[in-house]
Amino acid sequence: xxxxxxxxxVARTLRxxxxxxxxxxxxASGLPLRRPVDLARLRAACKNARVxxxxxxxxxxxxxxxxxxxxxxHLGMSGxxxxxxxxxxxxxxxxxxxxxxxxxxxRYVDPRRFGVLRVYDLxxxxxxxxxxxxxxxxxxxxxxxxxxxxxxxxxxxxxxGFLLDQGCIAGLGNIYACEAxxxxxxxxxxxxxxxxxxxxxxxxxxIRSVLETGIANRGTxxxxxxxxxxxxxxxxxxxxxxxxxxxxxxTCKSLIKRVVQGARSTFYCxxxxx
DNA sequence: GCATTACCCTGAAAGC
DNA sequence: TGCTTTCAGGGTAATG
Numbered sequence: 199x200x201x202x203x204x205x206x207x208v209a210r211t212l213r214x215x216x217x218x219x220x221x222x223x224x225x226a227s228g229l230p231l232r233r234p235v236d237l238a239r240l241r242a243a244c245k246n247a248r249v250x251x252x253x254x255x256x257x258x259x260x261x262x263x264x265x266x267x268x269x270x271x272h273l274g275m276s277g278x279x280x281x282x283x284x285x286x287x288x289x290x291x292x293x294x295x296x297x298x299x300x301x302x303x304x305r306y307v308d309p310r311r312f313g314v315l316r317v318y319d320l321x322x323x324x325x326x327x328x329x330x331x332x333x334x335x336x337x338x339x340x341x342x343x344x345x346x347x348x349x350x351x352x353x354x355x356x357x358x359g360f361l362l363d364q365g366c367i368a369g370l371g372n373i374y375a376c377e378a379x380x381x382x383x384x385x386x387x388x389x390x391x392x393x394x395x396x397x398x399x400x401x402x403x404x405i406r407s408v409l410e411t412g413i414a415n416r417g418t419x420x421x422x423x424x425x426x427x428x429x430x431x432x433x434x435x436x437x438x439x440x441x442x443x444x445x446x447x448x449t450c451k452s453l454i455k456r457v458v459q460g461a462r463s464t465f466y467c468x469x470x471x472x
Numbered sequence: 473g474c475a476t477t478a479c480c481c482t483g484a485a486a487g488c
Numbered sequence: 489t490g491c492t493t494t495c496a497g498g499g500t501a502a503t504g
Contacts, residue, residue, distance in 0.1 A: 276482075
């Protein structure tokens with residue numbers, strides 16, 4: 199389940215082999231992802247264009263091209279963007295394939311098809327329906343303790359729902375939201391407007407910390423996630439609460455609890471988080 | 473404005 | 489063993 203750290207690692211592993219490389223052609227399975235894939239538009243944007251940069255915004259990957267177009271990709275729940283030799287057989291659920299010069303492919307594989315693959319004009323990217331609604335990226339300078347405190351104070355939602363809202367903070371998903379709440383010592387059902395400035399400072403620090411740790415550990419690989427080189431991450435071994443229902447808290451030994459909020463599981467320590 | 477629910481989808485795990 | 493059911497969840501839309 200790719201969240202910000204996993205997408206960041208995909209971007210980092212794509213860059214060395216992708217930037218400066220020419221795309222020779224594009225193929226697609228014809229099956230829709232979360233939205234249909236417009237193969238004609240992809241081909242027109244990519245054919246004989248060079249990749250000029252690979253960026254990440256929230257959970258979105260952006261491949262900028264010399265054609266002044268941008269390929270926007272979201273990996274959904276089970277999506278992978280991986281390199282493969284063009285001679286290598288295609289794995290099942292390969293929904294897009296970018297043939298690169300040098301005999302290499304970049305392949306988009308997504309069994310559950312919750313992902314997104316679209317093309318935008320570079321000049322219109324920021325106004326796209328995907329990016330225009332995003333809040334601040336938590337690794338960017340704009341994500342300060344002040345920003346977070348103000349955003350928390352401006353609503354009275356439950357904290358967990360706030361953290362998952364990409365319009366507030368772009369890039370947190372279920373795993374890192376749970377981990378950040380644990381590190382900050384805040385209960386998932388706490389109303390955001392009831393959090394003091396000190397608690398906001400703690401939460402800000404915790405969000406940065408769990409994301410940076412996730413990146414350093416090359417992502418959390420529970421089932422599907424691998425980077426562009428096909429390598430799994432190790433952050434699943436460093437989690438405090440996520441997926442640990444009924445197991446002892448690593449800090450106080452209380453049993454980790456699970457509740458459902460907005461149809462998503464939330465894991466927390468009832469003693470450490472208040 | 474916000475919470476809840478359904479939906480999209482497939483593979484893994486659980487249940488029988 | 490083998491079949492069926494349940495569950496997982498990111499984002500969106502509909503509903504209350």
